[in-house]
Amino acid sequence: MAVKIVRQSNKIALLGAPTSAAAMSAGSEGAPAALRAAGLIDRLRSVGYEVVDLGDDPPQVFKPDTESPRARNIPAVLKSIETLKPRVEQAVKSGALPVILSGDCSIALATVAGARRYFRHVGMIYMDADADLNTPATTPSGCLDGMVVSHLTGRGAPELVRFWSEPFLVREPDLALFGVSRLDPPEETVLATSPLRRYLVADVKRHGPTDSAKLAVERIRGSGNEFVLHLDVDVISDFAATNYPSANGLSFDDVRQAFLVFAQQKNLAAIEITAYNPAKDPAGAGAIKIVELLAEVLQVRLETLRAAEAAAAASAPPVAASSPKAAAAVAVSPVADVKPVAESIAGVGLPDPVAGEGWSSDSLNSGVETEDATETEPDPSKHSLEDPDDEESGNSNS
Numbered sequence: 337m338a339v340k341i342v343r344q345s346n347k348i349a350l351l352g353a354p355t356s357a358a359a360m361s362a363g364s365e366g367a368p369a370a371l372r373a374a375g376l377i378d379r380l381r382s383v384g385y386e387v388v389d390l391g392d393d394p395p396q397v398f399k400p401d402t403e404s405p406r407a408r409n410i411p412a413v414l415k416s417i418e419t420l421k422p423r424v425e426q427a428v429k430s431g432a433l434p435v436i437l438s439g440d441c442s443i444a445l446a447t448v449a450g451a452r453r454y455f456r457h458v459g460m461i462y463m464d465a466d467a468d469l470n471t472p473a474t475t476p477s478g479c480l481d482g483m484v485v486s487h488l489t490g491r492g493a494p495e496l497v498r499f500w501s502e503p504f505l506v507r508e509p510d511l512a513l514f515g516v517s518r519l520d521p522p523e524e525t526v527l528a529t530s531p532l533r534r535y536l537v538a539d540v541k542r543h544g545p546t547d548s549a550k551l552a553v554e555r556i557r558g559s560g561n562e563f564v565l566h567l568d569v570d571v572i573s574d575f576a577a578t579n580y581p582s583a584n585g586l587s588f589d590d591v592r593q594a595f596l597v598f599a600q601q602k603n604l605a606a607i608e609i610t611a612y613n614p615a616k617d618p619a620g621a622g623a624i625k626i627v628e629l630l631a632e633v634l635q636v637r638l639e640t641l642r643a644a645e646a647a648a649a650a651s652a653p654p655v656a657a658s659s660p661k662a663a664a665a666v667a668v669s670p671v672a673d674v675k676p677v678a679e680s681i682a683g684v685g686l687p688d689p690v691a692g693e694g695w696s697s698d699s700l701n702s703g704v705e706t707e708d709a710t711e712t713e714p715d716p717s718k719h720s721l722e723d724p725d726d727e728e729s730g731n732s733n734s
Contacts, residue, residue, distance in 0.1 A: 341431055341454060343602075345641040348385045348634070349427035350377065352392035353420050353438035353446070357412035358480035361579060362398045363615030364439030370614035371437050374623035376630065383635035388432060393419045406472040407493045413480055414495060417446035424450025424606065434606040435630070441468060441484045441610045445496065447564050448488065448505045451605045458605060459510035459556040459563035460488065461598055463591070465570045465582035467516050467523045467534075474522035481611075482520075485511065489532070508532045510561070512552040514594065515540060515571040517585040537585060545590040549597035562605035565598045567591075569612050569626060577622030578611045592629060599633040600640045 352368030369392070380387050396416040401408035420436070424447050427434035436447055441464065451458045462468070468484040471492045475482060486492035489511065490504035497503075512533035519527070527534060533555045540548045556563060570578045573585035586594075598604065609626060617623060 341429060343433075344386075344431040345645065346385055346638060347430070347432035348380055348387045349430055349432040349434045350380075350387055350389045351420070351423055351427060351434060351436045353416060353436060353443045354392050354394075355396040355412070355416040355443065356398040356439040357396040357409045357416055358440040358442035358484075359398050359579060359611075360408075360477060360479045360481070364579065364611060364613040365395050365397050366614045367439045367610075367612040368392050368437040370617070370620070370623050371609070371612065371626060374620055374627045376437075376627045379627050379631040380634060383631050384638050385634065386432075388430075390423060390427060393423070401478070405478045406475060407480060407483075408478040409480065410493060410495050413442050414499070417443060417449075417496075417499060420446035421450045425453045428454050428605065433604065436606060436608045438608060438610045439613070441481050441566070441568055441608075442487075442496075443610065444484050444564070444566050444608060445487055445499055445505060447566075447606050447608055449500050451562060451564060452500075452505065455562040455605060457510070457557075457561040458506065459512075459558055459561055460506050460566060461512050461514055461552055461556065461558070461563060462566045463514045463571045463594070464566065464568040465515065465517045465580070465585045466568075467513055467519055467527070469523040469526045470520060471522075474520070476520065485513070485532075510556045510563075512556050514549070514552055515586045515591070517571075517573075517582045540586060540590060540594070545586070545593040546597055549594035553598065553601060558601055558603055560603070562603045563601070564606045564608065565595075565604060566608045566610065567595070568610045569622075575622065575625075577617035578613055579616070588625070588629075592633070595629065595633045596636055599637040602641065602644070604637075 350372075352372075354365040354368050356362050356365040372389075377387050377389060393416065396412040399409060399412070404410060420443055424434055424436070428451055434447070434450075436443060444460070444462075448458050448460065462485060466482060468482050469486050470476075470482045471486050472478075472483070480493070480496070483492045483496075487496040487499075488504065488506045489508050490497055509531045512535060514535045515537060516534065517537040533552060535548050535552055543551070553559060553563075568578075569575055570580055570582050571585055572588050572591050573582055575581055575588075599607075607630075609630070612622065612626060614620075614623065
């Protein structure tokens with residue numbers, strides 16, 4: 337019997353991916369442990385969440401790779417994402433919100449692939465100072481962290497493109513770059529013709545972080561389809577506790593305002609926090625800043641979703657019962673308290689969301705509704721998801 341996954345708005349599944357293999361130096365593999373030590377779990381619980389800590393994968397640490405100067409440390413990166421993917425699947429299946437802590441950005445492939453086990457279409461908001469659009473042919477460094485968006489959209493190192501059996505993990509029109517302040521010339525060339533959504537620092541400053549974030553969600557169809565939020569902490573201007581701080585990025589408050597919009601979306605499938613390097617944060621101030629940011633925005637998310645759930649329950653027609661005994665059974669139904677959110681998220685001003693499609697053929701312990709459905713598996717014969725309404729030009733942020 338197939339069952340439908342029902343989101344548990346007050347539950348978080350915390351996963352650690354201690355890797356720096358895709359970066360250009362070691363240190364950031366310590367991010368998951370450092371953020372836990374900074375009190376992340378206690379802070380999330382203090383704002384109302386039940387947090388299940390699913391622990392860490394085996395560490396994958398950066399090493400010099402002179403044999404593959406155009407795509408360094410591919411075997412270690414593959415180990416990292418192959419280990420993380422089934423754990424993301426487990427977290428998604430549980431109905432909790434997966435929050436993944438990692439040292440580098442390559443884990444985005446595992447997060448999206450894990451979410452796509454249960455959700456047919458998954459988009460991404462990619463908050464990063466860099467576009468990560470290089471490939472082995474264009475990279476100036478061989479750093480796989482600088483190729484993540486290329487790998488997500490079906491270009492780049494063959495070993496990582498083949499990680500998912502279809503030509504891409506995310507359609508280009510369903511991925512929004514947000515807060516980019518640094519572009520290599522080859523990346524500018526890609527963006528000139530790509531339907532990727534892009535909200536560069538100048539765009540966000542001009543339109544404001546809140547309105548820019550709302551538009552990004554709308555443009556990737558995040559009000560109807562699930563999406564992953566990727567936050568590389570180097571998107572925060574002058575944030576020192578990362579390998580490559582950005583001098584002209586978004587301010588901390590810009591990031592906070594945009595994050596608040598993204599976090600309140602019902603269809604948010606997972607959050608990734610990447611690139612924090614505790615070796616560059618000896619006093620731990622950077623870790624505290626990240627923990628407090630997460631606690632604030634996720635508290636607002638919980639309040640927003642609970643309000644929407646209450647409004648949906650209040651507006652639902654009463655269930656007819658054939659007898660007092662049947663009515664009592666309905667009143668104590670364990671599913672009644674975990675109804676899907678049916679109305680648009682308050683205060684965001686986007687179109688009404690369409691219910692997500694999250695399915696598992698396994699039974700869950702709680703919070704499920706039985707329906708005939710199957711898990712989503714890659715189908716190479718049906719890889720084309722092109723939408724005739726999508727722009728084919730590079731001007732895709734309007």
